[in-house]
Amino acid sequence: xxxxxxxxxxFPMIMNHPDLIYFDSAATSFKPRSVIDTVIDYYEHNNCNIxxxxxxxxxxxxxxxDDTRKTIARFINAKRPEEIVYTYxxxxxxxxxxxNFAKKFLNKGDVILTSEVEHASDVLPWFKAAxxxxxxxxxxxxxxxxxxxxxxxxxxxxxxxxKIVALPHVSNVLGFIYPMKQIAAIAHKHGAYIAVDGAQxxxxxxxxVQDLDIDFLSFSSHKMLGPAxxxxxxxxYELLEQMDPVFYGGGSNARFYPDxxxxxxxxxxxxxxxxxxxxxxxxxxxxxxxxxxxxxxxVEEYGKQLAGYFISKLEKLDNVTVYNHGAEAGIVTFxxxxxxxxxxxxxxxxxxxxxxxxxxxxxxxxxxxGVNETIRASMYIYNTKDEIDRFVDVIKETTLEKCVxxxx
Ligand SMILES: Cc1ncc(COP(=O)(O)O)c(C=O)c1O
Numbered sequence: 001x002x003x004x005x006x007x008x009x010x011f012p013m014i015m016n017h018p019d020l021i022y023f024d025s026a027a028t029s030f031k032p033r034s035v036i037d038t039v040i041d042y043y044e045h046n047n048c049n050i051x052x053x054x055x056x057x058x059x060x061x062x063x064x065x066d067d068t069r070k071t072i073a074r075f076i077n078a079k080r081p082e083e084i085v086y087t088y089x090x091x092x093x094x095x096x097x098x099x100n101f102a103k104k105f106l107n108k109g110d111v112i113l114t115s116e117v118e119h120a121s122d123v124l125p126w127f128k129a130a131x132x133x134x135x136x137x138x139x140x141x142x143x144x145x146x147x148x149x150x151x152x153x154x155x156x157x158x159x160x161x162x163k164i165v166a167l168p169h170v171s172n173v174l175g176f177i178y179p180m181k182q183i184a185a186i187a188h189k190h191g192a193y194i195a196v197d198g199a200q201x202x203x204x205x206x207x208x209v210q211d212l213d214i215d216f217l218s219f220s221s222h223k224m225l226g227p228a229x230x231x232x233x234x235x236x237y238e239l240l241e242q243m244d245p246v247f248y249g250g251g252s253n254a255r256f257y258p259d260x261x262x263x264x265x266x267x268x269x270x271x272x273x274x275x276x277x278x279x280x281x282x283x284x285x286x287x288x289x290x291x292x293x294x295x296x297x298x299v300e301e302y303g304k305q306l307a308g309y310f311i312s313k314l315e316k317l318d319n320v321t322v323y324n325h326g327a328e329a330g331i332v333t334f335x336x337x338x339x340x341x342x343x344x345x346x347x348x349x350x351x352x353x354x355x356x357x358x359x360x361x362x363x364x365x366x367x368x369x370g371v372n373e374t375i376r377a378s379m380y381i382y383n384t385k386d387e388i389d390r391f392v393d394v395i396k397e398t399t400l401e402k403c404v405x406x407x408x
Contacts, residue, residue, distance in 0.1 A: 001302065002294050008382050010290075012036065021353045021387045026172055026200060026331055026360075026378030028222045031287070038286040039227055042279040050278055051251065065278060068285035069268075075288045076217065077208040078234055085233040085240065085268040086276055090199040091121040093218030093233035096271065097195050098125035099132075100243040101164055105193070108134030110163040113156055113192070115140045116364035117171050122197040122218075123364070126166050135163065142368045146174040146324065150182055157190040165194045169201035173360045173376060174324040174369075175307060175331025177205060184213045193239070199223060203380070204303050204329045206296035209234055221280060226287035230280030233271075240267045249273035299381055303330030306379045306388065313392045320395060323369050330379040336398050341373040343403040348375075350406045351394045 008014045010032040013022070022030065042061070050062040069081035078084060087093045106112070112126050116139050130137050138160065141152045156162065165187040169180050180196060187194040195216040201207065202217070203224035209217055216235050222228035235243070245252060245264070252273035255263040264270040291299060310332045314320050323333045336344045341357035348355055356376045359365065366372040377391065 001298055002381070004302075004382065004384055007294075008384075010034070011382050014382055019352045021383075021391060023377035023379060023383065023387075023391065024354050024356050025380035025383075026223065026376065027356055028228065029203065029225050029380050030382060031225055031227070031283075032290050034290060035225055035227065035283045035286045039279045039283045042282055049275055061278065061282075064285070065276075065281050068281050071285045071288050072232055075207070075292065076202065076234055077210050079210060080237060082267055083234055083237050083240065085235065085271045086281060087218075087231040087233050087271075088229060088277070089222070089231035090197065090218045090220040091231075093216075093231050094121050094195075094197060095125045096233055096246050097216045097218065097235070098129040098166075099246055101193070101195070102129035102133040102135070103244065104242055106130075106133035106135045106163055109161065110135040111138050111156075111160045112136070112164050112166060113138050113140060113160075113162045113187075114166040115142060116367045117142060117146065117174070117362060118166075118168065118364065119172050119197065119199070120361045120363065121199070122166060122168060138162075140167070144368060144370065146171065146176060146365075146369055148176070148178040148183070150179060150186070153183065154186050157186070157192070162187070162190060162192045165192050166197070167194070168197040168199070169207075170198075170204060170329045171331075171362075172200045173331070173333055173362045173365055173374065175200075175327035175329040175333070175378075176324065177201070177328045180212050180214065188213065200329065200331075203291075203299075205300045215239055221284040221287065224287055225290055226284035227277075227280045230277040230284050232284075237267065240271075245271045245273060247271075247273040251275070294381060300329075302381060303379065304328045306330055306383060306385070307332055309385055310377065310379075310388045310392070313388065314395070317392070317396055319398070323371070323374060330383075332377045332379075333374045334377075335371070335374055336395060339398065339400055339403055341375045343400075343407065344375055344398055347398060347403040347406040348391075348394060353391055353394060 011030045013030040046061050048058045050065045069084045072084045073081040184194045193215045196214045198217045198219040202219040221230045252270050307327045314322050321335050345357045
């Protein structure tokens with residue numbers, strides 16, 4: 001395991017806010033000094049465009065930009081760097097997959113199998129894909145616990161032409177890790193593809209796209225220590241080859257002609273029209289190096305330990321309802337009984353504790369867990385058990401009167 005106190009010193013946000021307890025890393029993580037320095041260094045010493053300049057700085061930055069594809073491929077164990085497409089974030093990756101999949105592979109009556117656990121960014125693009133292709137959206141039934149039920153999932157393939165399964169690897173509200181290897185195997189057994197929303201998984205668990213045998217994986221840099229505005233779409237090379245870009249423009253074409261014909265560059269460049277988020281790519285590369293140095297097995301184990309510790313303490317309180325007993329990925333979701341989640345968060349804020357409340361963009365999850373508004377405390381490598389103890393002491397003493405007072 002790693003030394004958390006040492007890690008904390010790498011994060012300027014922690015050093016600059018010694019009294020803040022930040023439990024909102026599932027929304028966005030803090031960034032270590034090495035990532036911030038990489039972005040600053042780009043602007044102060046290496047500011048240029050890539051693949052367009054005939055001078056040394058541009059050559060050097062272009063190489064670092066291209067090499068980061070290899071870093072990302074290594075991190076998720078893609079077969080080749082060409083399977084890594086730079087995007088603007090998980091949302092843009094998920095849209096690229098859905099739009100293209102609808103165009104190339106979906107026909108009227110085909111089934112898109114997803115779930116009510118889904119974040120808006122993973123399900124709305126599929127709603128649109130269904131609208132465009134005449135495909136039908138179906139939901140994998142989930143028990144009230146929010147745990148994935150493999151048997152119920154496999155039943156969804158009976159007498160249905162499921163073409164694509166779209167599911168998250170980790171729920172952004174419940175922090176459960178879904179059994180992706182089995183989910184993918186079942187999808188493939190029935191001739192379906194699988195597109196995985198990895199926004200909450202890639203930052204927290206060791207990812208191996210070959211071992212999982214998944215077709216697409218979408219994730220964002222800003223949730224895994226990297227800068228915002230840059231994300232990744234992993235796609236099996238042969239599938240990316242069959243897909244069209246969503247955006248057209250400079251950088252992604254080899255030639256175009258007056259008769260409107262376009263010769264695109266190869267995969268993945270054909271998907272990357274326009275000047276990309278260069279400093280974001282370089283920063284993401286640094287973030288991955290930081291995580292690799294800690295070891296993703298350690299990161300995963302630490303997230304599990306923190307969530308387990310937090311939940312075990314909450315379970316001893318009689319004024320709290322926990323919604324994700326046994327969660328594995330650093331997320332704890334609960335309510336203080338009789339208090340509206342946002343009012344409780346207002347009080348926590350006054351005590352220097354940052355959490356998120358509401359439905360966390362998973363606006364159908366209430367169909368499963370039976371509640372629409374929850375408090376989500378999400379943790380990462382720089383959080384400590386001491387912070388959890390301090391938060392639990394606050395929760396224990398939280399009353400409606402205190403919450404009302406903190407608003408007035
Ligand atoms: C599960 C899940 N999917 C997708 C997204 C969208 O990520 P982004 O806003 O970085 O595009 C999020 C963001 O919270 C998420 O938690």
